[in-house]
Amino acid sequence: MSASTTPASSNAAQQLFERAQKVIPGGVNSPVRAFGSVGGTPRFIASASGAHITDSEGKRYIDYVGSWGPMLLGHAHPEVIEAVQLAAVNGLSFGAPTELEVQMAELICSIVPSIESVRMCSSGTEATMSAIRLARGFTGRDDILKFEGCYHGHSDSLLVKAGSGALTLGVPSSPGIPADFAKHTLTLPFNDEEALRKLFAERGDSIACIIVEPIAGNMNFIEPNAGYLQAMRELCTQHGTLLIFDEVMTGFRVSLGGAQEHYGIKPDLTTLGKVIGGGMPVGAFGGRRDIMQQIAPVGPVYQAGTLSGNPIAMCAGIKTLQLLQKPGFHSELHAKTGRLLSGLKAAADEAGIPLCVAHAGGMFGFFFSSADKVTSFDEVMACNAEHFKQFFHGMLDAGVYLAPSAFEAGFSSAAHSEEDIQQTIDIARKVFLDMAA
Numbered sequence: 052m053s054a055s056t057t058p059a060s061s062n063a064a065q066q067l068f069e070r071a072q073k074v075i076p077g078g079v080n081s082p083v084r085a086f087g088s089v090g091g092t093p094r095f096i097a098s099a100s101g102a103h104i105t106d107s108e109g110k111r112y113i114d115y116v117g118s119w120g121p122m123l124l125g126h127a128h129p130e131v132i133e134a135v136q137l138a139a140v141n142g143l144s145f146g147a148p149t150e151l152e153v154q155m156a157e158l159i160c161s162i163v164p165s166i167e168s169v170r171m172c173s174s175g176t177e178a179t180m181s182a183i184r185l186a187r188g189f190t191g192r193d194d195i196l197k198f199e200g201c202y203h204g205h206s207d208s209l210l211v212k213a214g215s216g217a218l219t220l221g222v223p224s225s226p227g228i229p230a231d232f233a234k235h236t237l238t239l240p241f242n243d244e245e246a247l248r249k250l251f252a253e254r255g256d257s258i259a260c261i262i263v264e265p266i267a268g269n270m271n272f273i274e275p276n277a278g279y280l281q282a283m284r285e286l287c288t289q290h291g292t293l294l295i296f297d298e299v300m301t302g303f304r305v306s307l308g309g310a311q312e313h314y315g316i317k318p319d320l321t322t323l324g325k326v327i328g329g330g331m332p333v334g335a336f337g338g339r340r341d342i343m344q345q346i347a348p349v350g351p352v353y354q355a356g357t358l359s360g361n362p363i364a365m366c367a368g369i370k371t372l373q374l375l376q377k378p379g380f381h382s383e384l385h386a387k388t389g390r391l392l393s394g395l396k397a398a399a400d401e402a403g404i405p406l407c408v409a410h411a412g413g414m415f416g417f418f419f420s421s422a423d424k425v426t427s428f429d430e431v432m433a434c435n436a437e438h439f440k441q442f443f444h445g446m447l448d449a450g451v452y453l454a455p456s457a458f459e460a461g462f463s464s465a466a467h468s469e470e471d472i473q474q475t476i477d478i479a480r481k482v483f484l485d486m487a488a
C-alpha cells in the first residue's frame with residue numbers, strides 16, 4: 052500500500068483512459084469521474100455486485116460511491132435485475148401511459164410526506180429545472196434562492212455557486228450561462244440564518260422559491276443547523292415563496308421519507324432522482340396538488356419527456372422502493388454506517404490525523420479537519436486537501452473505492468456487510484499510519 056499522492060494505476064488503465072480522451076471530452080461522461088482533483092487514472096468499471104465493484108483489470112473494490120447514490124440496495128440486486136429482465140421482454144418504451152407509472156406515483160405519494168402528486172422525468176437535473184420553472188410559473192416571480200456549495204444539476208439557473216463537480220474543478224459557475232439568467236439566481240451561504248432573514252426582509256416578496264439540499268451532499272456532508280430549515284419554512288410561508296427540497300440525494304436514503312421526514316419539515320415541492328430509479332435514469336418532482344396542477348396538460352407550465360416514466364426504469368425503481376420499505380431497513384443502515392464512521396475516526400485518532408465525521412442513514416461525510424462539526428462551505432474549503440488525496444489513493448490501492456473528490460458525500464448500502472465495514476476500517480488504519488509517518 053502506498054499513501055503517496057502519486058497514484059498507482061496500470062498501463063492498461065492508462066491506455067484505456069488515453070483512448071477515451073481521444074473521443075470523449077476528458078475521457079468521461081461526467082466531470083468528477085476523471086479524478087481531476089485527486090490526480091491519477093480513473094478506474095474503468097466492468098461489473099458490480101452487492102457492495103463491490105470490479106474494474107476492467109479484474110481488481111475488486113469495496114464501493115462507497117454506489118453510482119453516486121442510486122445503489123442503496125447494493126449493486127445488481129437479484130430482485131431488481133429480475134424486474135428489469137421481465138419488463139424488457141414486453142418492450143423498452145411506448146410513449147404512452149402505463150400502469151407502472153401509476154404504481155410508481157402511488158408509491159412515491161405514500162412514502163414522501165409532502166408529495167400529493169408527482170411527475171416523472173429522466174434525471175435529477177430535469178427534476179430541479181422543472182420544479183424551478185413550476186415555482187416561477189406558480190408565483191409569477193423570476194428570482195430564486197439557492198445556497199453556496201449546493202448542487203442541483205447542471206441547468207442554467209442552478210449552475211451558480213454550485214458544489215460537487217463544479218467545486219472540484221474550481222469553477223463555481225460555468226461559461227455559457229447568460230448573465231441575464233444568473234442574475235435571477237440569488238445565493239447565500241448555507242446555514243447562515245441571519246443572512247436568510249435579512250434577504251427575506253429586503254426582497255422576500257420577489258423570490259419565487261428557495262431550492263435547498265436539506266442535507267448538503269455536494270460539498271461533502273453538511274447537516275442543517277438546528278432550526279435552519281424551520282426558518283426557511285416560516286419565511287417562505289410568510290412571503291408566498293415556495294420551498295423546494297432537492298432530495299435527489301437524500302430521498303429514501305437518510306430515512307424512508309427522506310430529509311423532510313428526518314427533520315419533520317414539509318416543503319411545497321420535492322425533487323427526486325438516484326434511488327428512485329434503482330440505477331436506471333430517473334428523476335421526479337412532486338408536491339402540493341394545487342401547485343402540481345399548474346403543469347401541462349392541466350395547467351400552463353410546460354414540461355415533457357419522450358422517455359419519461361420509461362417502463363424498464365419504473366420496474367427497477369418500483370422494486371427498489373418496495374424492498375427498502377422493509378421494517379428496520381433505515382435504522383440498520385444508519386447503525387452500520389455509524390460503525391464505519393466511528394471506526395474511521397478512531398483509526399485517524401490513533402494515527403494523530405485530525406478527522407471529523409458525520410452521517411445520516413446511508414449517507415456520510417468525513418473531513419480532514421480538527422473541528423468537532425463542519426457546518427459551512429468555508430469550513431469545508433479550509434479542510435486539508437492534501438490529506439484527502441493521500442487517503443483517497445491509499446484506500447484505492449488497497450481496494451476501497453471512495454468518491455474521488457473531497458466535496459462529495461459517501462454512500463453506504465444495505466449490501467455492505469459487517470466484514471466489509473471492518474475491512475474498510477482496517478485498511479484505513481494502515482493508510483492513516485502511512486500518512487502520519
Ligand code: PLP
Binds near residue numbers: 119174176268298300
Ligand atoms: N440534485 C442533487 C442534490 C444532486 O446531488 C444531483 C446529482 O448529483 C442532481 C440534483 C442532478 O441529478 P442528475 O445528475 O441525475 O441530473
